[in-house]
Amino acid sequence: MKLKDLSVLSAVILIxxxxxxxxxxxLLSVFILLNISLALIVILVAMNTTEALEFSIFPSLLLLLTLFRLGLNVSTTRSILSEGNAGVVIETFGTFVIGDNPLVGFVIFLILVIIQFVVITKGSERVSEVAARFTLDAMPGKQMSIDADLNAGLISEHQAKDRREKIEKEADFYGAMDGGSKFVKGDAIAGIVIVLINIIFGLIIGVAQMGLSFGEATDQFLRLTVGDGLVSQxxxxxxxxxxxxxVTRVASEGNLGTDITTQLFRYPKLLxxxxxTIFMLGLTPINMGLTTMIAGVLAFGGYRLGQTQAKTEEVEFQEEEETESRDMSSPESIVQMLSHDPIEFEFGYALIPLADTSQGGDLLDRIVMIRRQLALELGMIIPVVRIRDNIQLNPNEYSLKVKGNExxxxxxxxxxxxxxxxGIDEEDIEGIDTIEPAFGLPAKWIxxxxxxxxxxxxSTVVDPPSVVSTHITEVIKQHAHELLGRQETKQLIDHLKESNPLLVEEVTPEPLSIGDVQKVLAKLLREQVSIRNLPIIFETLADxxxxxxxxxxxxxxxxxxxxxxxxxxYVNEEQMMKVITVSGTVEKLLADHIQQTEHGSYLSLDxxxxxxxxxxxxxxxxxxxVQEVTPIVLCSPAIRMYLKQLVERYLPQVVILSYNELEPSIEVQSVGVVNV
Incomplete structure (x- = not known):
C-alpha cells in the first residue's frame, strides 16, 4: 500500500x-495548529479552483475535517474539565481575546459563533440544496444539448462521452455537497453546546472540586473556554x-481572485x-480630509484602469486582425475548406422548425435513434450527420449529401x-401531388x-419528421458502403480484437491488409448484407x-x-421464398464467358x-x-457475382442470391425464369 494511503488511514484511526x-x-497544541493549517489550505484551494469538480474530494474531506475537529473538542474539553489546562495554544488565544475584561471577550466570541452559524453555515446549506436540485433538474436538458451538438458535428463521440461523464460527476458532487453541508451545520451546533458545557461544568468543578472562588473559577474557565472555542471556531x-x-462557484477560466478583480473593476468609469459620492460625504460632519483621500484613491484607480483597459483592447484588436489575416492566408485554413463531412443534411428556411428544439422539432433526437438503429442493422458506426440550413434551397426543400456529393x-x-x-383514386381527396421520397410511391401532401x-x-398518413427520418434512413442504407473507409474498418477490427485477438491476428495484417478487409465489408454492405457478425466474417477470411x-x-x-x-x-412468415430462377442456358452462357486474370476475374460477354x-x-x-413480391433472382454460386454486376446498373433494387446462401429448411417457389 502506498505511503499516501497509509497516512490517510492512520489519520482516521488517530481521530x-x-x-x-x-x-x-x-500534543493537543500540535493538533490544534494542524487543524488551523488544514482549514487554511482548504479555503485557499477552494478560492483557486476554476470549477467545482476540480475539488471533487471536498465532500469527503469535509466529513473527515469535521470529525477531526470534534475529536479535538472532546480532547480539549476533557483536559479543561479534568486538569484546568488544555495547552499553551488554547490559553494564549483565550488570554489574547479576553484581556482584562472576560465579559467583553466572551461577547466577541459569541458574535463569532453567531456569524458562522446564522450567516455562513445556513447560507452554504441553502445554496447546496438549491444547487443539487437545479443540477439534477438540468441533467436531461444538458444531455439533449450534447446529443444535438454531436448530431450537428460540433463535437466528436469522445468529447460527447467526456461531457456526459462531467454532467454525471456534477450531479454526484452537488448531491454529496447537499449532505456535506449538514455536517457543517451540525458541527456549528455542537461547538455552541460544547462551549456551554465547558463554562457551566467548569464553574461547578472549579468551585466544588478545585476549591477556587467563583471569580477565580470564572476567570480561569472562561479564558480556557473562549480559547478552546476560538481555536475550534x-x-x-x-x-x-x-x-x-x-457550491457558489461558477465555472470560469480563472480562479476566485482573478475573477473578482477582473469583474469588479471591469467598468473604470463607475469608480x-x-x-x-465619497467626496460629497465630506460635506457632512464626517472628516473632510479622510473622505477626500479615499475619493482621490478611487478616482486615480479609475483613471489607471481606464488607460490599461484601452491599451488592452487595442492590443487585442490588433492581434485579432493579425490572427484573421494569418488564418485566411494559412495553408491549414485552405486545407480545412477542402474537407467534406461524411453525411450532410441541408434544408430550406421553412424547415427550420424540424430541427429547432425550441419550436418543438425533434429531428436531432430522431437522427440519434437512426444512427443507433442502423448500427444494429448494418453492424457499422454511422458517422455524425451534419445538419445546417441552406438559403440556396427552396423553402420546403431538403438535400442529403454523402462525402460532399448530393x-x-x-x-x-x-x-x-x-x-x-x-389503389385509391387520387382525386377523392385534395392535396399536393408528390412522390414519397424514400420508396418512390405516389402520394399527396394533405x-x-x-x-x-x-x-x-x-391511406397511410405520415407526419413530416417521419418522412424525413425514413428518407435519411434509406439513403444511409444505400450508401453505407461509401461511408465505410479504412479508418472505420480499423475501429471495427480493434473492437473485435478485444474479444477475438487470435482470430484477428490470423487475418490481418497477413494475409489480408485493412484495405482488403474494407473492400470485402463494403461489398457486403453494397448489397444490404449486415456486417455485424464480424466473428463469422473473419473466420471465413481466415479460411x-x-x-x-x-x-x-x-x-x-x-x-x-x-x-x-x-x-x-428475405424469407416470409411461412418460411417460403418466391424467386426468379436462371435457366441453364443463361447459366452456361455466363460461366463460359468468365475470364480469369492475375488481378481477378471478370465477365467478358458481348x-x-x-x-x-x-x-x-x-x-x-x-x-x-405486380404480385407485391420482393424481386429475388436465384442462381448458382459460380455466376452470382457476375450476374449481379451485370444487372446492378440497370436494376439496383433486384436481390440476387445463390443456392449456397439459402438455409436447407427454406421452401423455394419459382415464379419466373430468366432466359434468352
Whole structure:
C-alpha cells in the first residue's frame, strides 16, 4: 500500500483514538495548529479552483475535517474539565481575546459563533440544496444539448462521452455537497453546546472540586473556554466559508481572485461615481480630509484602469486582425475548406422548425435513434450527420449529401401530412401531388383536417419528421458502403480484437491488409448484407484468405458463411421464398464467358447477349412486382457475382442470391425464369 494511503488511514484511526484516550497538552497544541493549517489550505484551494469538480474530494474531506475537529473538542474539553489546562495554544488565544475584561471577550466570541452559524453555515446549506436540485433538474436538458451538438458535428463521440461523464460527476458532487453541508451545520451546533458545557461544568468543578472562588473559577474557565472555542471556531469558520465558495462557484477560466478583480473593476468609469459620492460625504460632519483621500484613491484607480483597459483592447484588436489575416492566408485554413463531412443534411428556411428544439422539432433526437438503429442493422458506426440550413434551397426543400456529393433531395410541407394512397383514386381527396421520397410511391401532401378522412380511406398518413427520418434512413442504407473507409474498418477490427485477438491476428495484417478487409465489408454492405457478425466474417477470411486475395471472391465466400442471416432477411412468415430462377442456358452462357486474370476475374460477354439477359430479368421483375413480391433472382454460386454486376446498373433494387446462401429448411417457389 502506498505511503499516501497509509497516512490517510492512520489519520482516521488517530481521530478515533482522540475520542477515548486523554492527550497531553503539548500534543493537543500540535493538533490544534494542524487543524488551523488544514482549514487554511482548504479555503485557499477552494478560492483557486476554476470549477467545482476540480475539488471533487471536498465532500469527503469535509466529513473527515469535521470529525477531526470534534475529536479535538472532546480532547480539549476533557483536559479543561479534568486538569484546568488544555495547552499553551488554547490559553494564549483565550488570554489574547479576553484581556482584562472576560465579559467583553466572551461577547466577541459569541458574535463569532453567531456569524458562522446564522450567516455562513445556513447560507452554504441553502445554496447546496438549491444547487443539487437545479443540477439534477438540468441533467436531461444538458444531455439533449450534447446529443444535438454531436448530431450537428460540433463535437466528436469522445468529447460527447467526456461531457456526459462531467454532467454525471456534477450531479454526484452537488448531491454529496447537499449532505456535506449538514455536517457543517451540525458541527456549528455542537461547538455552541460544547462551549456551554465547558463554562457551566467548569464553574461547578472549579468551585466544588478545585476549591477556587467563583471569580477565580470564572476567570480561569472562561479564558480556557473562549480559547478552546476560538481555536475550534476559526477553522470551522474557514471550512464553512470554503463550502460556500465551492457550491457558489461558477465555472470560469480563472480562479476566485482573478475573477473578482477582473469583474469588479471591469467598468473604470463607475469608480469616478463612487469617488464623487465619497467626496460629497465630506460635506457632512464626517472628516473632510479622510473622505477626500479615499475619493482621490478611487478616482486615480479609475483613471489607471481606464488607460490599461484601452491599451488592452487595442492590443487585442490588433492581434485579432493579425490572427484573421494569418488564418485566411494559412495553408491549414485552405486545407480545412477542402474537407467534406461524411453525411450532410441541408434544408430550406421553412424547415427550420424540424430541427429547432425550441419550436418543438425533434429531428436531432430522431437522427440519434437512426444512427443507433442502423448500427444494429448494418453492424457499422454511422458517422455524425451534419445538419445546417441552406438559403440556396427552396423553402420546403431538403438535400442529403454523402462525402460532399448530393445523393437525395426531397420536399416537405411542415403544416401538412403525407398520404400514400396505393389503389385509391387520387382525386377523392385534395392535396399536393408528390412522390414519397424514400420508396418512390405516389402520394399527396394533405392538410391536417383531411388526415382522418385519408386514413378511413385506407391511406397511410405520415407526419413530416417521419418522412424525413425514413428518407435519411434509406439513403444511409444505400450508401453505407461509401461511408465505410479504412479508418472505420480499423475501429471495427480493434473492437473485435478485444474479444477475438487470435482470430484477428490470423487475418490481418497477413494475409489480408485493412484495405482488403474494407473492400470485402463494403461489398457486403453494397448489397444490404449486415456486417455485424464480424466473428463469422473473419473466420471465413481466415479460411480462404490464404488461398486468394481476390476481394470479390472472398466476399462471395463470406456471403455463403452468412447463409442463415441472408435467408432470414428475405424469407416470409411461412418460411417460403418466391424467386426468379436462371435457366441453364443463361447459366452456361455466363460461366463460359468468365475470364480469369492475375488481378481477378471478370465477365467478358458481348453487348447483345448482355442486353437480352437484362431485358429478361427486367420482364420477370415487373411480373413479380405486380404480385407485391420482393424481386429475388436465384442462381448458382459460380455466376452470382457476375450476374449481379451485370444487372446492378440497370436494376439496383433486384436481390440476387445463390443456392449456397439459402438455409436447407427454406421452401423455394419459382415464379419466373430468366432466359434468352
Amino acid at each position: 478515533i483514538v482522540m475520542l477515548v484516550v486523554p492527550l497531553p497538552g503539548w 476559526i477553522p470551522a469558520l474557514l471550512i464553512s466559508t470554503a463550502t460556500g465558495i465551492v 469616478y461615481i463612487a469617488a464623487f 445523393v437525395a433531395r426531397g420536399e416537405v410541407y411542415i403544416d401538412h401530412y403525407l398520404a400514400m394512397m396505393p 392538410s391536417e383536417d383531411l388526415k382522418d378522412e385519408a386514413e378511413m380511406m385506407g 480462404f484468405g490464404k488461398m486468394t486475395n481476390d476481394t470479390d471472391l472472398l466476399a462471395e465466400y463470406v456471403r455463403q458463411s452468412l447463409y442463415s442471416q441472408i435467408s432470414k432477411q 453487348p447483345e447477349s448482355q442486353q437480352k439477359i437484362i431485358q429478361s430479368v427486367h420482364q420477370q421483375v415487373e411480373k413479380v412486382s
